[in-house]
Amino acid sequence: MSLKTILTYPILLISSIEIRSFEALGRRIQKSGDTVQRLLVPENESFDLLANIARSIFANSKKLTLAIDDTLIQKKYAEFMEGIGFHFDTKLNKTVQSYKLLAAAVTNGKYTVPICGDFLYPKKLLGGDNSLPNKLDLVKKFILHAKSIFPDKKIFVSMDGIFVSEELLGWLIERGIRADLRMHSNRKIHFRGQDIQIKKIVDLIPRGRHMARSIQTTWHDLNVTITADRRIDKHGEESIVYIVSTYKAKPIDHVNAYRLRWPIEKVFRTSKQLLGLKECFSKKLETQKNHVAAVFVAYAIAQWDMKIHGYKNSEKAIRASKHKNFLSQIHRLQRSDQIFGGAYA
Numbered sequence: 001m002s003l004k005t006i007l008t009y010p011i012l013l014i015s016s017i018e019i020r021s022f023e024a025l026g027r028r029i030q031k032s033g034d035t036v037q038r039l040l041v042p043e044n045e046s047f048d049l050l051a052n053i054a055r056s057i058f059a060n061s062k063k064l065t066l067a068i069d070d071t072l073i074q075k076k077y078a079e080f081m082e083g084i085g086f087h088f089d090t091k092l093n094k095t096v097q098s099y100k101l102l103a104a105a106v107t108n109g110k111y112t113v114p115i116c117g118d119f120l121y122p123k124k125l126l127g128g129d130n131s132l133p134n135k136l137d138l139v140k141k142f143i144l145h146a147k148s149i150f151p152d153k154k155i156f157v158s159m160d161g162i163f164v165s166e167e168l169l170g171w172l173i174e175r176g177i178r179a180d181l182r183m184h185s186n187r188k189i190h191f192r193g194q195d196i197q198i199k200k201i202v203d204l205i206p207r208g209r210h211m212a213r214s215i216q217t218t219w220h221d222l223n224v225t226i227t228a229d230r231r232i233d234k235h236g237e238e239s240i241v242y243i244v245s246t247y248k249a250k251p252i253d254h255v256n257a258y259r260l261r262w263p264i265e266k267v268f269r270t271s272k273q274l275l276g277l278k279e280c281f282s283k284k285l286e287t288q289k290n291h292v293a294a295v296f297v298a299y300a301i302a303q304w305d306m307k308i309h310g311y312k313n314s315e316k317a318i319r320a321s322k323h324k325n326f327l328s329q330i331h332r333l334q335r336s337d338q339i340f341g342g343a344y345a
Contacts, residue, residue, distance in 0.1 A: 003334055006049055009039045010298035011329050013275050014321045020276030029326060037287070046293035047116055051149045053300045054106050054113040057307060061108045063154040065257065066146045067264040068139055068163065070120065072098040073278050073292075082285035085122035101292060102135060104142035105264045106150075111303045112263040114296040115149065116142050119289065136168055143177060156180065158261035164244060166220040172246045173222060180258040183244040189226060190218045198226060198242050205240065206230040212251035219244065227254040266314075270302075271295050274318050301333065 009025075018024040022033035029036075058064055074096050078084050089096045103117035118138050133141065139159070146155055157172070161182035172179045185199035198204070206213045206228055214227040225245040232238050243258045271277040275298045280291035302314040302321070311317040321329060 003049075004330055005039070006041050006045055006297070007301075007330050007333055009036070009041070009294045010046075010301060011321075011326060011333075012036070012039075013295060013298045014301065014318055015324070015326055015329070016276070017322060020279040021281055037282070040287065040290045040294060043290045043293035046290070046297050049297055050113060050115050050293075050300055053297075053304060054115055054149060057111050057113055057300075057303060058106065058108055058150070058153070061153065063156065064106050064108055064146075064150060065156045065158050065260040066104055066106055066143060067112075067261045068102070068104045068142055068157065068159045069261065069264045069268070070100055070102045070135075070162075071268040072096065073101055073272075074098045075278070081283050081288070083119060083121060083288070087122065099288065102138050102142075103264065103267070103296075104146065105267050106146060107260055107263040109260060109263075111307060112267060113300045113303055114264070114267050116145055117292055117296065119285075135163070136165065139163060139168060140171060143172075154178070156257050156260070158258050160261065166222070169219070169222050169224065169244070169246060173224075178245075178247045178257075180243050180245045180254055182258065183226065183242045185240070185242055187219070187242075189224075191215065199240075201226075204228045206251075212255045214249075214251040214254060216248065225249070225254065227251050229255045229258070267296075267299055270314050270318070271299055274315060275299060 012025045012028055013020055016025055016028055018027070022036045026033045026036045072087055072089055075081055075084055075098055078097055084097060084099065086095045087098050087100050088094070089098070100120040101117055102120050103114055105112050105114040118133065120135055120138070121132060143157055155177070157177060157179035159179070159181045161184050164181050164183055183198065186197050188195045188197055191201060201215070204213055204215055204226065211230045212227055214225050217224060217226055225248055227243040227245065229241040229243060230238060231241060243254050245254050268277070275295045277292065277295045280288055282288060282291070299314060302317040305311060305317040305321065306314060309317070311320065
């Protein structure tokens with residue numbers, strides 16, 4: 001498939017100032033909504049392009065973090081959308097009709113490129129269908145995918161506490177994968193001959209000028225590192241976040257590694273606010289997934305523009321693109337062979 005074909009829909013997402021339905025995007029180029037829908041390429045084509053963009057942006061980085069997280073793509077009045085389900089929204093504190101997207105992004109702390117994603121489905125919706133991957137399957141798949149894209153780089157993994165499980169940590173340790181995950185304070189670990197909740201380990205609490213402290217311990221017979229990250233907010237209030245890691249390092253290194261989970265939250269936020277992540281109205285699940293992948297390409301293009309043109313963040317890069325000619329943007333990216341590794345020549 002040609003590069004121009006793959007780029008057209010993402011560039012439309014970036015340049016649009018309306019809601020990003022197929023019809024509204026079509027008005028941007030004087031085409032019908034059906035024509036725009038046909039411009040939406042299969043998700044695997046978009047993910048291949050994202051891998052090439054990531055390789056280019058991080059060519060000189062020796063160490064990268066793979067941040068993995070999920071988000072809800074709310075769909076109101078969507079009873080007839082394939083794969084739609086009801087999921088609990090922690091921000092709204094209620095159940096909403098939505099897709100649950102699990103995604104992974106590679107970051108060096110300055111730039112972030114989403115490289116893959118897939119939907120998670122409610123058990124009630126799945127019924128007895130075991131062919132679709134669960135959360136653990138996808139996490140493993142994403143990590144192996146990142147390692148295949150960057151076989152010569154150190155890959156660290158950062159995830160929230162909802163991903164902590166004996167099976168996942170065992171899998172990470174077995175493969176020597178460096179990972180940092182948030183761990184709830186009421187979890188029990190085996191420390192100095194007893195099973196004790198993390199929050200009750202006095203020796204783990206940072207004191208004085210120390211902002212982090214680590215211990216070596218076991219959890220379900222797995223050798224792990226537990227780090228207490230002491231945080232002070234703008235009001236002077238203190239709190240402690242606990243991190244479980246699959247490798248040994250200085251406490252501050254574990255803290256910094258876990259905090260690199262934050263960039264994927266920015267991917268979700270910007271994609272919803274400026275790139276139309278929630279604004280696909282097709283009833284077909286395949287089209288919804290292709291749209292998500294195209295949104296990720298749009299975000300990656302903004303990251304590329306940040307690097308090339310020195311924009312402070314992806315939001316500024318996206319807003320700057322809205323004032324440029326649509327066709328000129330496609331031609332500009334087509335000429336940037338270094339982004340795509342010559343794969344689309």
